[in-house]
Amino acid sequence: MIHLIGAGGHAKVVLDALLEGGTNLSGVTVRADAPAPDLLGLPVGTPSVAPALTGLSCHVAIGAAEVRRRLYVEAEAAGGAPLTVIHPAATVSRFATVADGAFIAASAVVGPRAVVGRGVIVNHGAVIDHDCAVGDFSHIAPNTSLGGGVTVGARCLIGAGAVILPGVAVGDDVTIGAGAVVTRDVASQQTWTGVPAAPKAS
Ligand code: JB2
Numbered sequence: 001m002i003h004l005i006g007a008g009g010h011a012k013v014v015l016d017a018l019l020e021g022g023t024n025l026s027g028v029t030v031r032a033d034a035p036a037p038d039l040l041g042l043p044v045g046t047p048s049v050a051p052a053l054t055g056l057s058c059h060v061a062i063g064a065a066e067v068r069r070r071l072y073v074e075a076e077a078a079g080g081a082p083l084t085v086i087h088p089a090a091t092v093s094r095f096a097t098v099a100d101g102a103f104i105a106a107s108a109v110v111g112p113r114a115v116v117g118r119g120v121i122v123n124h125g126a127v128i129d130h131d132c133a134v135g136d137f138s139h140i141a142p143n144t145s146l147g148g149g150v151t152v153g154a155r156c157l158i159g160a161g162a163v164i165l166p167g168v169a170v171g172d173d174v175t176i177g178a179g180a181v182v183t184r185d186v187a188s189q190q191t192w193t194g195v196p197a198a199p200k201a202s
Contacts, residue, residue, distance in 0.1 A: 002018065002023055002024070002025050002056065002057045002058070002059065002083060003025070003027055003028075003029070003053055003056040003057070003058045003059075003075075003080060004018070004025055004027070004028045004029075004058075004059055004061055005028070005029050005058060005059065005060045005061065005062070005071050005075060006028075006029075006030065006060060006061040006062040006071075007028050007029075007030040007034065007037035007039045008037065008061075008062065008063075009063070010061050010062060010063045010121070011028070011037075011039060011061035011062070012039060012040055013061075013103075013105060013123075013124075014059060014061035014085055014103055015028075015039060015040055015042070015061070016040070016087075017085050017086070017087035017088075017103070017105065017106065018059075018085060019040075020087060020088050020089070020106075021085075021086075021087070021088050025042070028042070053075055053078040053079045053080030054078075054079030054080075055079070056079075056080050056081070057080070057081050057082075057083035058072075058075040058080035058081065058082060058083060058101075059082070059083045059084075059085050059101065059103070060072050060075065060082075060101065060119065061103070063121065063139060065119075065137040065138065065139060065155040065156075065157070066137075066155070068119050068137055069119060069136070069137045069155070072101055072118070072119055081100075082100040082101030082118070082119070083100075083101065084098055084099070084100055084101060084102050084103075084104075085102075085103045085104070086098065086103075086104040087104060087105050087106040087108075089106040089107060090104040090105060090106060090107065090108045090109070090110070090122075091108070091109045091110070092104060092109075092110040093110060093111050093112040093113075093114065093130075094112075095112035095113055096110045096111065096112060096113065096114045096115070096116065096128075097114070097115045097116065098110065098116045099115075099116060099117050099118040099119075099120070099136070100118055100119075101118050101119040102116050102117070102118065102119060102120045102121070102122070103120070103121050103122065104116070104122045105121075105122060105123045105124040105125075105126070105142075106124055107124050107125045108122045108123065108124065108125060108126045108127070108128070109126075109127045109128065109129075110122065110128045111127075111128060111129045111130040111131075111132070111148070112130050112131075113130055113131045114128045114129070114130060114131065114132045114133070114134075115132070115133045115134070116128065116134050117133075117134055117135045117136040117137070117138065117154070118136040118137065119136055119137045120134050120135075120136065120137065120138050120139070120140070121138075121139040121140065122134070122140045123139070123140060123141050123142045123144075123160075124142040124143070125142050125143040126140045126141070126142060126143065126144045126145070126146075127144070127145045127146065128140065128146050128150075129145075129146055129147050129148040129149075129150070129166070130148045130149070131148055131149045132146045132147075132148070132149065132150045132151065132152070133150075133151045133152070134146075134151075134152045135151075135152055135153040135154035135155070135156065135172065136154045136155070137154060137155045138152055138153070138154060138155060138156040138157070138158070139156070139157050139158070140152070140158045141157065141158060141159050141160040141161075141162070141178070142160045142161070143160055143161045144158050144159070144160065144161060144162045144163070144164075145162075145163045145164070146158075146164045147163075147164060147165050147166030147167070147168070148166045148167070149166055149167045150164045150165075150166065150167065150168050150169075150170070151168075151169045151170065152164070152170045152174075153170055153171045153172035153173070153174060153188060154172045154173070155172060155173050156170060156171075156172070156173065156174045156175070156176070157174075157175045157176070158170075158176045159175070159176050159177045159178035159179070159180065160178045160179070161178055161179045162176045162177070162178060162179060162180045162181070162182065162197075163180070163181045163182065164176070164182040165181070165182065165183050168182055168183070168184060168185055168186075169185045169186075170182070170185070170186045171186060171187050171188030171189070171190070172188040172189070173188055173189045174186050174187075174188060174189065174190055174191070174192070175190075175191040175192075176191075176192055176193070176197065177191070177192065177193030177194070177197070177200070179195070180192060180193050180194055180195065180197040181194075181195045181196050181197055182196075182197045183196045183197065184196075
């Protein structure tokens with residue numbers, strides 16, 4: 001039995017991956033104040049308080065890192081077990097490590113000795129090359145490319161189409177703009193954009 005938490009855009013992508021993998025869902029929770037969701041035409045429950053989740057595998061399908069982190073904490077407190085979801089059309093090396101609650105989308109590639117942290121999103125077409133490490137609750141957006149040995153900290157957003165050159169280290173809580181090319185290390189809590197990427201002027 002699987003319990004999906006969230007019913008927005010990202011939930012559709014995760015649900016699609018689950019269904020492609022032959023999974024049946026036990027339920028979907030959304031915020032009580034959320035508008036009626038269109039979740040691929042499936043019925044969606046709307047409990048305002050998390051139901052008892054004992055014995056259920058749970059996946060938090062929400063893009064915002066802090067919300068995703070918090071809801072995993074709540075789900076585990078309610079007895080749920082974080083579930084990793086990997087689309088059957090993703091390519092994940094048998095020598096890679098993917099932690100609990102992560103999501104790997106269709107056409108993503110995770111190379112050998114790469115480590116994908118808890119609750120990470122590796123979105124469509126993203127490439128995580130060999131020996132990379134992606135920290136907990138980060139989001140690697142569609143069509144990004146992380147060269148070999150790249151490290152990305154926790155709760156980062158690596159924007160769509162960004163490229164991070166091999167061996168570069170990115171800190172925690174970093175945002176990299178879409179299409180940026182990161183050629184050198186990025187300290188925590190910074191936003192970098194452009195080609196080559198540089199700190200965004202505030
Ligand atoms: O506290 C919460 C909560 N906050 C938001 N509790 C619960 N149970 N659910 C919460 N949500 C739910 O997250 C909302 O009710 C809604 O179902 C969902 C957010 O949907 P939205 O479509 O706004 O965002 P998303 O996180 O599904 O997708 C974003 O991130 C993806 C990675 C979008 O930017 C997508 O385009 C992107 N691909």
